[in-house]
Structure formats: structure tokens, C-alpha cells
Amino acid sequence: MSLRLRVILLITLVLASSLTLCALLVGYQVRQELAAELRAAMAGARQTASGTFEDLPRSDHSLRDLRQLVHAFDGNRHVRMAVVDRQGQALLTSRPSGEAPPPAWFGRLVEVEAAAVVLPIPDAPGQGLAPGLRLVLTPTPQSDARSAWNEAFTMLKVIAGVALIGGVLIWLAVGAGLRPLVLLGEQFAKVGQGDYAAAVPEAGPPELRLLQRGFNAMTGQLAATMRRNRQLGDQIVRLQEEERAEIARDLHDEIGPRLFAVGLDAALLAQLCEAGKPAEAIRHAQEIQQAVVHMQGQVRDLLGWLRPARLTEFGLAAAIKDLVAFWAGRRGDIAFALDLPETALDESTAEVAYRVVQEALSNAMRHARPARIAITLTHEAPDRLTVRIENDGVPQAAPDASRSGGLGLLGMRERVEAHGGQLAYGREAAAAVWLVRAQLPCQIHAVPAANGQEQA
Ligand SMILES: Nc1ncnc2c1ncn2[C@@H]1O[C@H](COP(=O)(O)OP(=O)(O)OP(=O)(O)O)[C@@H](O)[C@H]1O
Ligand SMILES: [Mg+2]
Known part of the structure; x- marks a missing residue:
């Protein structure tokens, strides 16, 4: 009824x-x-x-x-x-x-x-x-x-x-009084079908207005979240394409010529062996060996970048070092200062911290032309991990992430907050650096054995 x-x-x-x-x-x-x-x-x-x-x-x-x-x-x-x-x-x-x-x-x-x-x-x-x-x-x-x-x-x-x-008259009046509720019900049904543009006019008694305002705020939030999800989805696709292009470049520039050289050296090696010139043959064999070692290094860097398997295998510090090695191999002009205690963290905290460092490093490379990047992991309390990434070379005008159209910082914040942590970033005017700081709740499975402080 x-x-x-x-x-x-x-x-x-x-x-x-x-x-x-x-x-x-x-x-x-x-x-x-x-x-x-x-x-x-x-x-x-x-x-x-x-x-x-x-x-x-x-x-x-x-x-x-x-x-x-x-x-x-x-x-x-x-x-x-x-x-x-x-x-x-x-x-x-x-x-x-x-x-x-x-x-x-x-x-x-x-x-x-x-x-x-x-x-x-x-x-x-x-x-x-x-x-x-x-x-x-x-x-x-x-x-x-x-x-x-x-x-x-x-x-x-x-x-x-x-x-x-x-x-x-009562029938008509009750019908008119209940119309906003009927409308609200219809709009709820639309939201249930995924139409987050649904909204209701705010009218009627205060209790009803409260309901309508709450509904409009809810659909607004849902629409914004859906928009952001779409943007993040687009960004993932774009990043994948960028990464593929970068891998293709690396394979082409680093591996391709060396494989070609290895091929030439191998052919020469055979000729020199046949011609009875062992001294020159040995030199070409050594060059082949050097090229293979170089290519192994390149492939290892690429694998470390593609899948931080070392994160689960060897821990956060090792995975961050691989990341740094990847960038150091491309940007020899940057000095990296690392303070990474070897802590056995729970997997999800390690994953979030790793992604924060990854995006912060990419941003530093893309936006700041830094001469120095420092990465620090500290435990202010046994169940809290603080991740700090700071770089110099900050542009004069402090950029506004909300206007840049970028989603890196936004995604970083969502990741950290979903984990129950807090994120802060921006220009530290006093120290003239750009700082990203994430504070994450964590579980430690093993006490730090030694301070992994090092300078690259
Ligand atoms: N380390 C940094 N140094 C200087 N400026 C930075 C740094 N990190 C971020 N920014 C500024 O903040 C803006 C937002 O960064 P964000 O990572 O969200 O987007 P993006 O890097 O431009 O794009 P993407 O979505 O690919 O990450 C950047 O455009 C840049 O202006
Ligand atoms: Mg970015």
C-alpha cells in the first residue's frame, strides 16, 4: 500500500x-x-x-x-x-x-x-x-x-x-507533500543505476531540505570520485605507454648497439682464431664479456623498474636502492643521499612507501632539475614509518598541483590515506627544497639490523 x-x-x-x-x-x-x-x-x-x-x-x-x-x-x-x-x-x-x-x-x-x-x-x-x-x-x-x-x-x-x-483536498495535499520524497526515491534509483548526475531541488520543510542537501552532496561526491577514477585510469594507461616507450628506447639505445657489437666481435673472434692471432682474439673476447656484463646490468635495472620483486624478496630498502640505481644510471649528474634502515615491514606499508618514493623521484626528475635527492626512512614509533624524499632545484614559483592537471600527487595522497596515513608535500622555503613526507602506520616483523645510510 x-x-x-x-x-x-x-x-x-x-x-x-x-x-x-x-x-x-x-x-x-x-x-x-x-x-x-x-x-x-x-x-x-x-x-x-x-x-x-x-x-x-x-x-x-x-x-x-x-x-x-x-x-x-x-x-x-x-x-x-x-x-x-x-x-x-x-x-x-x-x-x-x-x-x-x-x-x-x-x-x-x-x-x-x-x-x-x-x-x-x-x-x-x-x-x-x-x-x-x-x-x-x-x-x-x-x-x-x-x-x-x-x-x-x-x-x-x-x-x-x-x-x-x-x-x-487531503488526497491532493498529501500527494503534494509526498512528491519530494517520491522524487528523491526516483533519483536514488537513478544513482543505483550509476547515474551520479542525479540531483533534487531543495524545497519543503527543513527536515526534507536536510535530506535533499545530503542527497545532492552524496551524488556530487560520487560524481567527483568517478571523475577522478576515470582520470586515474587514463593516467595509468598513459604511464604504461610512457614506460613502454622508455623500455623500447632503452632496448634500442643500450642493448641493440651492444648486441650488434657482440655479433661483430664474435665474427671477428672466429676469424682471428682461424688466422692464428690469439692476442687479438682474447681482446675481442674480453670486449664481448664487458658488453654482456653491461647488458646484464641494463636488463636488471629494467626488471627492477618494471616489477619491484625485490620489495617482497629483499625489503623496501633494497627496492628503493634498485629504483635509485635505475635513475642514477640515467642521471649521473644527481647525487643521491639514502638513509634506509633494513626493516622487515609488512607488505602493504612497503608497497605504499615504495610507490610514494617512485612518484616523488619521477616528479623530481620531471619538474625540478635537481642536483641532489635525499630519501629517508625513519621510525618515530615502532608502528609508524615516515618516508621523506627531498630534492633541490625547485622552480621559483611554487607550482600548484591542482592546476597542473597532474594526478601523481593526488594518487599518492589517495594511496597513503587509504592506508590510514598522512601525506604532505610542497616547497620547503627555508631549506629551498621540495619535500614529500608520508607518515604511515606499519607493522615491523624484524628490528633494523643496521643503518643503511649511504651516499651515491
Ligand atoms: N619534486 C618536485 N619539484 C618541483 N615541483 C614538483 C615536484 N613534484 C611535483 N611538483 C609540482 O607539482 C605538480 C603536480 O605533480 P603531479 O605529480 O601531481 O603531476 P605531474 O607530475 O605534473 O603529472 P603526473 O600526473 O604524470 O604525475 C607538478 O606539475 C609540479 O609542478
Ligand atoms: Mg607526477
């Missing part, structure tokens, strides 16, 4: 109960009034009859007086008057008002207990009146019940009309 129908039914129930109570009270009141009216009418009839009876013995026309008395009550709504003889035979009867009785159930509702009154008519010998006549006064409450019914029926029609119009 819809909320609207429930509200209407509830209102109808309350109204019907109140009306029933009112009807019972009014019925009781009407009954009391009818009883009082009937009592007064009977008393009046008795009095009138007594007046006539007093004059009856002296009257010359006692039969006519009696007839006049009875017919004076023709059309009376409360009392019917009758003259009966000794055998109970009615000789004269007044005509009642002639109104149709009310519906039986209503008659029972307002029925008043009233007994007939029998008055002996004084004998008037010689006046044509038979002896032993009696005057019977019978109360007729039906007429009053009928008029009460007429009034109640008219009132009932008015109430029904008002209830009908009121019901339609």
Missing part, C-alpha cells in the same frame, strides 16, 4: 472515530431533551384535562366539552388523547401528527421510556355522559424522534459532503 493511501486511511480512521464519538454524545443529548419535552407535554395535557374536568359537572354540554378537549390535541406531536369506556373501547381519539416514524435503528437509539396516564372522567349525571369513562393520555415520542432524525439526516448529508471535499 502506498504511503499516500496509508496517510489518507489513517486520517479517515481518526475522523471516523471522532465522528462516532460525537454521534454517541449527540444521541445521548437528544434523548435527554426528548424525555424532558415529553414530560412537559404530558404535564401540560394533564393540566388541560384537569381544567376541563373541573367544569364538567357544571357544564350543560359536557359531551361537547369532552370532544373539544380531545380534538384540541389533534396534531399534537407529543401526546395522543383518548376517551375510553369501562370495557376499554375508545369513544373519542385525537388524531396524531401523522409524521412517518424514523428508521427503526434510530428510533431505538433515541427511544424514551414513557408510560400512558389514565385519568377518570368525573361523572356528570344527566349530561349524556356514560358513567365510568376514562381519559387516556398516551405519549407519542415517534414524532420527536422523527424530527430528530430529520435534523440528524440533514447534518449527516452536510458532513458527508464536507468529508468528500475534505478527502479530495
Whole structure:
């Protein structure tokens, strides 16, 4: 059952109960009034009859007086008057008002207990009146019940009309009042289908406004998160392409020529062996060996960059050293200062710290033209790891990450905060360096054995 129908039914129930109570009270009141009216009418009839009876013995026309008395009550709504003889035979009867009785159930509702009154008519010998006549006064409450019914029926029609119009108005008002909730429900359904542009106008009572404001804020947040996720997804794809291009360049520039040289040296080696020139053959063999060693180094650097397997195998410090080796191999002009204690950290903290260092190093290379980069891992408390990466060569104007369109710092922050840590970055004016500092909750599986401080 819809909320609207429930509200209407509830209102109808309350109204019907109140009306029933009112009807019972009014019925009781009407009954009391009818009883009082009937009592007064009977008393009046008795009095009138007594007046006539007093004059009856002296009257010359006692039969006519009696007839006049009875017919004076023709059309009376409360009392019917009758003259009966000794055998109970009615000789004269007044005509009642002639109104149709009310519906039986209503008659029972307002029925008043009233007994007939029998008055002996004084004998008037010689006046044509038979002896032993009696005057019977019978109360007729039906007429009053009928008029009460007429009034109640008219009132009932008015109430029904008002209830009908009121019901339609309440239906419309409840519909209008619930419309914002219906709209909210529809928008929630849209959000459930992934449409985060859904919004509702803020209108109505304060409680509803609060709900609508909360809904709009929620969809706004969801839309922003989805936008950011898309951007991060795009960035991942872009970074992958950049990395592939870099790997292709490295293979082409570093491995390609050396393989070519190794091929030449191998061919020459064969010729020199055939020509019996061992001294020159040995020199070419050594050159082949050097080239292979160089290529092994290149391949190791590349593997370390592609997948920091050493992170899980040898720990965070070793993985960061591989990273540094990768960059040092390309940027010989940069001095790296490392302070990396050999701590056996839990895997997820090590992963987050590694990614922070990776992005901070990339940023330093891309944005700062540094001469020195320092990377420090410290434990201010056993369960907290602080990662600091600072580089000099910062541009004069402090760049605004939010306007650069870059997502590296944003992704870094999300990673750190998802882990329960805090990230700070920016230009340290006093030290003229750019600093990235991540504080991460961690678990240490082994106490640092030695300080891995070194200078590259
Ligand atoms: N080490 C740094 N030295 C100087 N400026 C930096 C450094 N790191 C970041 N910045 C500034 O902060 C901005 C935002 O960096 P962020 O890593 O978020 O984006 P990006 O590097 O430009 O792009 P990407 O999304 O590829 O990382 C950079 O554009 C740069 O101006
Ligand atoms: Mg970046």
C-alpha cells in the first residue's frame, strides 16, 4: 500500500472515530431533551384535562366539552388523547401528527421510556355522559424522534459532503507533500543505476531540505570520485605507454648497439682464431664479456623498474636502492643521499612507501632539475614509518598541483590515506627544497639490523 493511501486511511480512521464519538454524545443529548419535552407535554395535557374536568359537572354540554378537549390535541406531536369506556373501547381519539416514524435503528437509539396516564372522567349525571369513562393520555415520542432524525439526516448529508471535499483536498495535499520524497526515491534509483548526475531541488520543510542537501552532496561526491577514477585510469594507461616507450628506447639505445657489437666481435673472434692471432682474439673476447656484463646490468635495472620483486624478496630498502640505481644510471649528474634502515615491514606499508618514493623521484626528475635527492626512512614509533624524499632545484614559483592537471600527487595522497596515513608535500622555503613526507602506520616483523645510510 502506498504511503499516500496509508496517510489518507489513517486520517479517515481518526475522523471516523471522532465522528462516532460525537454521534454517541449527540444521541445521548437528544434523548435527554426528548424525555424532558415529553414530560412537559404530558404535564401540560394533564393540566388541560384537569381544567376541563373541573367544569364538567357544571357544564350543560359536557359531551361537547369532552370532544373539544380531545380534538384540541389533534396534531399534537407529543401526546395522543383518548376517551375510553369501562370495557376499554375508545369513544373519542385525537388524531396524531401523522409524521412517518424514523428508521427503526434510530428510533431505538433515541427511544424514551414513557408510560400512558389514565385519568377518570368525573361523572356528570344527566349530561349524556356514560358513567365510568376514562381519559387516556398516551405519549407519542415517534414524532420527536422523527424530527430528530430529520435534523440528524440533514447534518449527516452536510458532513458527508464536507468529508468528500475534505478527502479530495487531503488526497491532493498529501500527494503534494509526498512528491519530494517520491522524487528523491526516483533519483536514488537513478544513482543505483550509476547515474551520479542525479540531483533534487531543495524545497519543503527543513527536515526534507536536510535530506535533499545530503542527497545532492552524496551524488556530487560520487560524481567527483568517478571523475577522478576515470582520470586515474587514463593516467595509468598513459604511464604504461610512457614506460613502454622508455623500455623500447632503452632496448634500442643500450642493448641493440651492444648486441650488434657482440655479433661483430664474435665474427671477428672466429676469424682471428682461424688466422692464428690469439692476442687479438682474447681482446675481442674480453670486449664481448664487458658488453654482456653491461647488458646484464641494463636488463636488471629494467626488471627492477618494471616489477619491484625485490620489495617482497629483499625489503623496501633494497627496492628503493634498485629504483635509485635505475635513475642514477640515467642521471649521473644527481647525487643521491639514502638513509634506509633494513626493516622487515609488512607488505602493504612497503608497497605504499615504495610507490610514494617512485612518484616523488619521477616528479623530481620531471619538474625540478635537481642536483641532489635525499630519501629517508625513519621510525618515530615502532608502528609508524615516515618516508621523506627531498630534492633541490625547485622552480621559483611554487607550482600548484591542482592546476597542473597532474594526478601523481593526488594518487599518492589517495594511496597513503587509504592506508590510514598522512601525506604532505610542497616547497620547503627555508631549506629551498621540495619535500614529500608520508607518515604511515606499519607493522615491523624484524628490528633494523643496521643503518643503511649511504651516499651515491
Ligand atoms: N619534486 C618536485 N619539484 C618541483 N615541483 C614538483 C615536484 N613534484 C611535483 N611538483 C609540482 O607539482 C605538480 C603536480 O605533480 P603531479 O605529480 O601531481 O603531476 P605531474 O607530475 O605534473 O603529472 P603526473 O600526473 O604524470 O604525475 C607538478 O606539475 C609540479 O609542478
Ligand atoms: Mg607526477
